[in-house]
Amino acid sequence: MPRKTFRGLSLARSAVVLAVGALLATLFAVPASAADPVGQITGLGGKCVDVAAASNANGTPVQLYDCNGSGAQSWTVAGDGTLRALGKCLDIVERGTADGSLVQLWDCGGGANQQWVVNSARDIVNPQANKCLDVQNRSTANGTRLQIWTCTGQSNQKWTAAGTSGGGNPPPAGGFVVSESQFNQMFPGRNSFYTYSGLTAALSAYPGFANSGSDTVKRQEAAAFLANVSHETGGLVHVVEQNTANYPHYCDPNQSYGCPAGQAAYYGRGPIQLSWNFNYKAAGDALGINLLADPWRVERESAVAWKTGLWYWNTQNGPGTMTPHNAMVNQAGFGQTIRSINGSLECDGRNPAQVQSRINNYQRFVQILGVGPGNNLYC
The missing domain is CATH 1.10.530.10 (Lysozyme)
Structure with a gap:
């Protein structure tokens, strides 16, 4: 069976949905059932993954913003390997796989551009692109867009679930x-x-x-x-x-x-x-x-x-x-x-x-x- 390796994670393509869901659940320390809570996901500068203006319209930018506990920063992990907020999925614009492809909120369709793996290094990886969720230009300014980029191991690609689950870590x-x-x-x-x-x-x-x-x-x-x-x-x-x-x-x-x-x-x-x-x-x-x-x-x-x-x-x-x-x-x-x-x-x-x-x-x-x-x- 052909395999593709994602930063140390080898996933059989025929089992990708189950594997992605299980990995997300394991490393965000939640069960692999539908819509289990993750809470806030924090990254560079201690800021949160945020849906702009708390809008659930298709195409709404996903950005870095001061953590505020709102629904725009309350994420869940689903058994199909998607990350969700406000009833919609974290999605790569135009199904892009190139460095710099932006992410947005979109209706959940189960496509490869909505699949995410969280690895032990705290990278959030899109398996299709084999790239990491990344903060543009390493900026901590409110409103900085999130994108996918070749995984570098740098701090602008490191994420922690700061709510009840702690990104695979128990609450401090x-x-x-x-x-x-x-x-x-x-x-x-x-x-x-x-x-x-x-x-x-x-x-x-x-x-x-x-x-x-x-x-x-x-x-x-x-x-x-x-x-x-x-x-x-x-x-x-x-x-x-x-x-x-x-x-x-x-x-x-x-x-x-x-x-x-x-x-x-x-x-x-x-x-x-x-x-x-x-x-x-x-x-x-x-x-x-x-x-x-x-x-x-x-x-x-x-x-x-x-x-x-x-x-x-x-x-x-x-x-x-x-x-x-x-x-x-x-x-x-x-x-x-x-x-x-x-x-x-x-x-x-x-x-x-x-x-x-x-x-x-x-x-x-x-x-x-x-x-x-x-x-x-x-x-």
């Missing part, structure tokens, strides 16, 4: 902008110590984290934190510092409280690799945990480890001039978070490879979260 725990599925995608080889539940449990210590500003800013901050964390821990693999020869060097005897847990007890631990007795003291005081006496809690308890990372992110300037949290919320740029974490060793040309590693993580994570990276990535 505790309102966190990163779902567990997205977290797993970011860290496929992570150490089991670094649990998603530990991270979400830690959020209560700093409720402003990834919860300030626009939806885009919230996602950018979460991505920035996790990108730096990934760099510090080798992709959330290392719980403790690997160079044991350094362990005795992290006790500053000039501090009045000394090193009650022992001279070699304050080595790097956790997502930000908390180190030095004075940092364990400050973090413990802020969190209400006696980490000076028991620094090993940072390597025993996932939520405690995550809290120390969030403590640094939200309260410490480090070698920079602002906290990483403020850098993202005030849109100073990802580069300022690098400066605040390790700028004295990496920024201003000191170690460009390390800076680039952090940026690569960040760019990958914002893509997973469906937003752009913003400006000023370098330090």
Whole structure:
């Protein structure tokens, strides 16, 4: 039987309707029955797939627009592989297959130009054209038309169901902008110590984290934190510092409280690799945990480890001039978070490879979260 491959998805043409419907249902996390709810579908800039003027007339443009919860942004997935709003289908104008063919709302007819597959990379693909649903010119302006385009993997082709289904991801725990599925995608080889539940449990210590500003800013901050964390821990693999020869060097005897847990007890631990007795003291005081006496809690308890990372992110300037949290919320740029974490060793040309590693993580994570990276990535 002849087959055609669509970005890693191989569909038998004789079974295309069933397969498309099943894939849409699976990756939008809904049953493959007629008109199951997806809700809002968000993309670039945290904006929504929207039917212009909430009109259900044939030929109405489908566009990007501020999410508003209206019926013009309420989508359903049907068992025949179509995406529907206002009683009509997402349709490619004139059955086009070329790059730049626009999409519109039209009477549902079951044609190939109304068939869509959602893959694990969060592309919405039209199988006939083997092209992705795409935001024209990568613009986040309200009213920007949607089209199909050769799949590039860029953020203007990434989509998330933001209603009850979450684009194949369950609703984010505790309102966190990163779902567990997205977290797993970011860290496929992570150490089991670094649990998603530990991270979400830690959020209560700093409720402003990834919860300030626009939806885009919230996602950018979460991505920035996790990108730096990934760099510090080798992709959330290392719980403790690997160079044991350094362990005795992290006790500053000039501090009045000394090193009650022992001279070699304050080595790097956790997502930000908390180190030095004075940092364990400050973090413990802020969190209400006696980490000076028991620094090993940072390597025993996932939520405690995550809290120390969030403590640094939200309260410490480090070698920079602002906290990483403020850098993202005030849109100073990802580069300022690098400066605040390790700028004295990496920024201003000191170690460009390390800076680039952090940026690569960040760019990958914002893509997973469906937003752009913003400006000023370098330090």
